[in-house]
Amino acid sequence: MFHHISVLPEETIKGLITNKAGIYVDCTLGGGGHSGRIASVLDTSGRIIGIDQDAAAISAASEYLKDAGCRIDIVRDNFRNLGAILQEQKVAKVDGVLFDLGVSSYQIDTPERGFSYMQDAPLDMRMDPEAALSAYVVVNTYEEEALARIFKEYGEERWAKRIAAFILETRSQKPVETTGELVDIICRAVPAAVRHGAGGHPAKRVFQAIRIEVNNELGILEKSFRTAVEYLKPGGRIAIITFHSLEDRIAKNTLREMARGCICPPQLPICVCHHKPEIRLLGKPIVAAPQELAGNSRAKSAKLRIAEKLAGGGKADAGQT
Numbered sequence: 001m002f003h004h005i006s007v008l009p010e011e012t013i014k015g016l017i018t019n020k021a022g023i024y025v026d027c028t029l030g031g032g033g034h035s036g037r038i039a040s041v042l043d044t045s046g047r048i049i050g051i052d053q054d055a056a057a058i059s060a061a062s063e064y065l066k067d068a069g070c071r072i073d074i075v076r077d078n079f080r081n082l083g084a085i086l087q088e089q090k091v092a093k094v095d096g097v098l099f100d101l102g103v104s105s106y107q108i109d110t111p112e113r114g115f116s117y118m119q120d121a122p123l124d125m126r127m128d129p130e131a132a133l134s135a136y137v138v139v140n141t142y143e144e145e146a147l148a149r150i151f152k153e154y155g156e157e158r159w160a161k162r163i164a165a166f167i168l169e170t171r172s173q174k175p176v177e178t179t180g181e182l183v184d185i186i187c188r189a190v191p192a193a194v195r196h197g198a199g200g201h202p203a204k205r206v207f208q209a210i211r212i213e214v215n216n217e218l219g220i221l222e223k224s225f226r227t228a229v230e231y232l233k234p235g236g237r238i239a240i241i242t243f244h245s246l247e248d249r250i251a252k253n254t255l256r257e258m259a260r261g262c263i264c265p266p267q268l269p270i271c272v273c274h275h276k277p278e279i280r281l282l283g284k285p286i287v288a289a290p291q292e293l294a295g296n297s298r299a300k301s302a303k304l305r306i307a308e309k310l311a312g313g314g315k316a317d318a319g320q321t
């Protein structure tokens with residue numbers, strides 16, 4: 001069974017939907033939780049395009065949304081291909097785009113997907129099970145320096161170098177095959193105080209880092225957010241839910257940049273770019289209320305950012321200097 005509780009459900013729908021007959025894109029369909037709520041607000045002429053790269057999510061969402069009261073088109077793809085997907089769907093402009101980033105509870109809780117440091121399973125961590133790069137490939141073939149960099153950058157892991165060295169030492173004897181073996185190596189590499197300290201499971205940060213690397217989770221975000229805004233109608237909305245500081249920083253900086261007017265270098269006395277803001281940021285990031293946190297611990301780190309497309313934003317009009 002596909003188990004996943006959608007985070008910030010009311011806040012997302014309230015911020016995203018401006019037109020009950022509009023077209024909405026859910027870039028991270030998962031089990032269809034958010035899409036189901038969007039569908040319940042749209043009228044029969046509304047439409048949802050749901051995207052996910054995971055076949056298990058596609059089949060769960062297809063079943064969950066089969067009685068929705070509006071048109072639903074489900075596409076198995078990576079949202080980094082959003083522009084091509086919308087062209088394929090013959091859609092020129094949309095009213096809203098949602099990104100609810102990261103993995104679903106279903107993916108984490110399914111041991112054989114290899115996302116969890118709590119269950120022993122083959123090292124995998126691919127959101128798209130047909131992708132070439134898996135956690136096994138990362139752990140068993142990356143150079144020591146590359147592993148240390150990934151653990152540091154994507155996991156903010158203090159013991160990155162030591163853990164990378166212990167992996168190299170272990171795999172010189174035999175490949176690291178399972179999540180359990182990787183957890184053992186991490187536990188041997190970090191000091192006892194970290195192993196038993198209050199900072200959470202000692203493998204948490206390394207597992208996050210490998211997952212980000214395997215799925216290129218950060219590398220595709222900025223371009224995908226920009227494509228989403230490009231396809232919005234004026235007045236349309238983009239909603240982004242992030243779960244850790246690395247992806248939230250990209251969301252914040254990309255939205256801020258698109259919300260800027262003049263982009264001339266600061267030393268120029270007058271504006272020569274005539275660049276206009278493409279979007280308007282709507283309020284501060286929204287976090288989960290205590291009632292939601294009581295029923296869904298995943299919501300603890302969630303942040304929802306919403307912005308609205310402005311008319312005539314972006315580059316200067318032709319003819320302007």
Ligand SMILES: C[S@@+](CC[C@H](N)C(=O)[O-])C[C@H]1O[C@@H](n2cnc3c(N)ncnc32)[C@H](O)[C@@H]1O
Binds near residue numbers: 030032054
């Ligand atoms: C947090 S879950 C979404 C849950 C969903 N909003 C719900 O309420 O049921 C994230 C989903 O996005 C998918 N996903 C993550 N990154 C993706 C990408 N780059 N392209 C397509 N799907 C992606 C994952 O496979 C996962 O199913």
